[in-house]
Amino acid sequence: MASADAGGTDALRVTARKGTPVKRPLWTCLTALAATAALTAGLAGPAYAGDRGAPKSAAKVVAAMQPGWNLGNTLDAVGADETAWGNPRVTKKLLSEVEKNGFRSVRIPVTLGQHEGPAPDYTIDPVVLDRVEEVVDWALDEDLYVLLDLHHDSWMWTNAMPTQHDEVLAQFTRTWEQLAQRFRDHPRTLLFESINEPQFAGSTGEAQEYALLDELNDTFHQVVRSSGGKNADRVLVLPTLHTDSGQARLDELVTTFTELADPNLAATFHYYGYWPFSVNVAGGTRFDATAQQDVTDAFARVHDTLVARGIPVILGEYGLLGFDRHTGTIEQGEKLKFFEYLGYQARTTGVTTMLWDNGQHLDRTAYTWRDPELFAQISSSWKKRSGTASTDQVFVRPGAVTEQTVTLNLNGTKFRDLSLGKHKLKQGKDYQLAGSTLTLPAALLQRLSGTGAYGTSAELVARFSQGVPWTIEIVNADTPVLADATGTTDAFAVPTQFRGDRLATMEARYLDGSNAGPHSWTSFKEFDVTFAPDQATGTILLRPAFFAEVTDGAPVVLTFHFWSGAVLQYTVVRSGTAVTGTVG
Structure with a gap:
């Protein structure tokens, strides 16, 4: 729901559109009543949920937007229409589901250059502009804050500004004049x-x-402010170069x-993690101390440079770059630790x-999360920390079972219990805990391995004093076996x-020890781009991109x-387009 300033001590309790009792300041309630009366008299324009009273200050507007969600690859898609990149047409129900899942704002990226006429007017196709307005209005009707963003235009035409300065500036000006x-x-x-x-x-x-x-x-600032109406004090969001958090x-x-000296401004940056971890290259398989420090440093810089100066900040996009292909590029537990920690850093800064x-996250027709465990961790991080662990998978070799240890990352929580299904295991008997070290005895693992059939045989769940639980898979596994093969550079x-x-990962070296394949500065190749387990x-x-280099x-x-x-x-040898592979 759109929140309101807690202005003054006089307040009325009213019922929001969705029937949820909320406490609103008296001035907000009177404003809403006045707007309703004006609309009845035919003196006001369209009514939106947000007209009931948004916070006055930019800082409070931005705070009220937490958390937010991006309607990506849709109205920003490059092609005939919003379905060009594989997503269905936006429906009002989708935005209703976004709000029901706890989001308070939605960023709506739009790409407009492709829908504009020639100079000097650069007229936006009215059908496209009407559709953008329709989606914006649907979101506002759901009490969602909306951040409207000019998107892929950045690399489609505004990037030519160094060599086509006047043309780009003219088109950019006309685009925002129309919006x-x-x-x-x-x-x-x-x-x-x-x-x-x-x-x-260039x-x-x-x-x-x-x-x-x-x-x-x-x-952008001058065009919007001079257009009058509610644009006179609308919060405007400005990015850094590349929307990067470098100092x-x-x-x-x-x-x-x-x-600009305008109190109704906010800043934005994007964050997709420490790059080797974010795409799983150069051995970045884990959310280790280096990857964690990268998160810490990014938010510290943003806080100290912007937030501490009173400039409100929106992390307009975040995730992992490997998600551009699919969410399996990064191992499940490692990705969960990343999102838990990022949420903590954002909240505390x-x-x-x-x-x-x-x-790839919210199914836009079934309205379910494709990875419920991931969304549970993300949504929990908005308000609290969760305990995690050094791993979420324990491998057991049939016939050679030994005790194993898992290090708990308490993250300020307290360990409560370890369970198997609905059965709570007994500390000291089924498992041992010394500080943050959880020991799983051989007897327990032997029992959990069952018949020894390969694959996941059981799941243990560690619960903490707050946040989401941590699942540990018990996996029966033995040393994999490879075989010789022939194929081509297109399909090997x-x-x-x-x-x-x-x-987890793959290295590639020539016989002299030098690195082979793409990213020659590292022997560890990029997961899914150069190789992929099936x-x-x-x-x-082994992908064509690997053999190409x-x-x-x-x-x-x-x-x-x-x-x-x-x-x-x-060992693989490429001869033209033919490839042979041998064990060892």
Whole structure:
């Protein structure tokens, strides 16, 4: 629900549109009554849920938007219409479901250059503009704050500003003139974002890029403010260069804020994690101390540079870059730890978060979360910390069962219990706990391994004093077995008996020890881009992208690292488009 300033001591208790009792300041209630009377008399424009009273200050508007969700790859899709990138048409029910799932705001990216006419008017196709307004209105009707964002235009045409300055500035100005005019009477629960991930091609360097972004942000500000109506004090959101959280980027944005001297501004940045972990390359399989420090540092910089100066901040997009392909690029437990920690950092530094969802998270027809465990961790992180652990998978070798330890990450919580289904295990008998070290005895693991059939045999659940529980899979596994094969650079697969194990990463080196394949600065290749395990077919696929950067005729030794700790080697040789593979 849209929240209100707690202005004054006099307040009335009223019922919100969805029937939830809320406490609203007296001035808010009187404003709402006046608006209703004006509408009845035919003197007011359309009524929106947000017209009942948005906070007055930009900081409180941004705080009231927490948490937020992105309607990605839809109205921003490049193509014929909003379904061009595989998502269904937006429905009012979708936005209702977003609100029901606890979100208080939605970012609506739109790409408009492709729908504009020629210079000098750059007229936006009225059908497209009407559709954008329809979706915005649906979101407002659900009491959601809306952040309207000019999106892929950043790399489609505004990036040409270094070499086509006047043309780009003219189109950018006309685009925002049309948007400002269309939405000038919409409530202040609608915010505008100047441009997504600003970037510039063919510049003379970052100094010029900073100056060009400052010019775009300044133009955006002037156009919207001069359009009048509710745009006079609407909260406007300005990005850093590349929407990045680097210190130099943040400092330059502060300069723009200082020059504009407008209290109704907010800043935005994006965060997709420490890159090797975010895409699973260079051995970045775990949310380790380095990946965690990267999160800590990013939010510390944002807080100290912006929030501490009184500039409200929106994390306009966050997630993991590997999600662009599918959420399995990063191991489940490691990704859960990332989102738990990011939520904590955002909450404690005062940053509003907006989850990037291009259709891979919330199913837009079934209205269910594709990974319920992931969403449970994300939504819990909005309010509290959760306990995690060093791993969420314990591998047991049939016939050679030994005790294993798992380190609990209490994160300020207290360990409560460990259970198997509805059965609570007994500490000291079924398992031991010393500090944060959880020991799973051989006797327990032997019992849980059952028949010893490969794969998950049981799931233990650790519960803490708050937050979501942590699931530990007990997996029966033995050393995988590889086999010789032939194929082509377009389709080569290593026959693999996984035997319950799971592939974590792959290294590639020539016989002299130098690195082979893409990203030659590391021996560890990028998961799914260069290789991908396929449990269903019993293969490890080597992608064409891998062979595209492999020397013809030179043997490449692949080292496969499995989550159980097993390490296997395999040699491939490319001869033109033909590939042969041998064990060892």
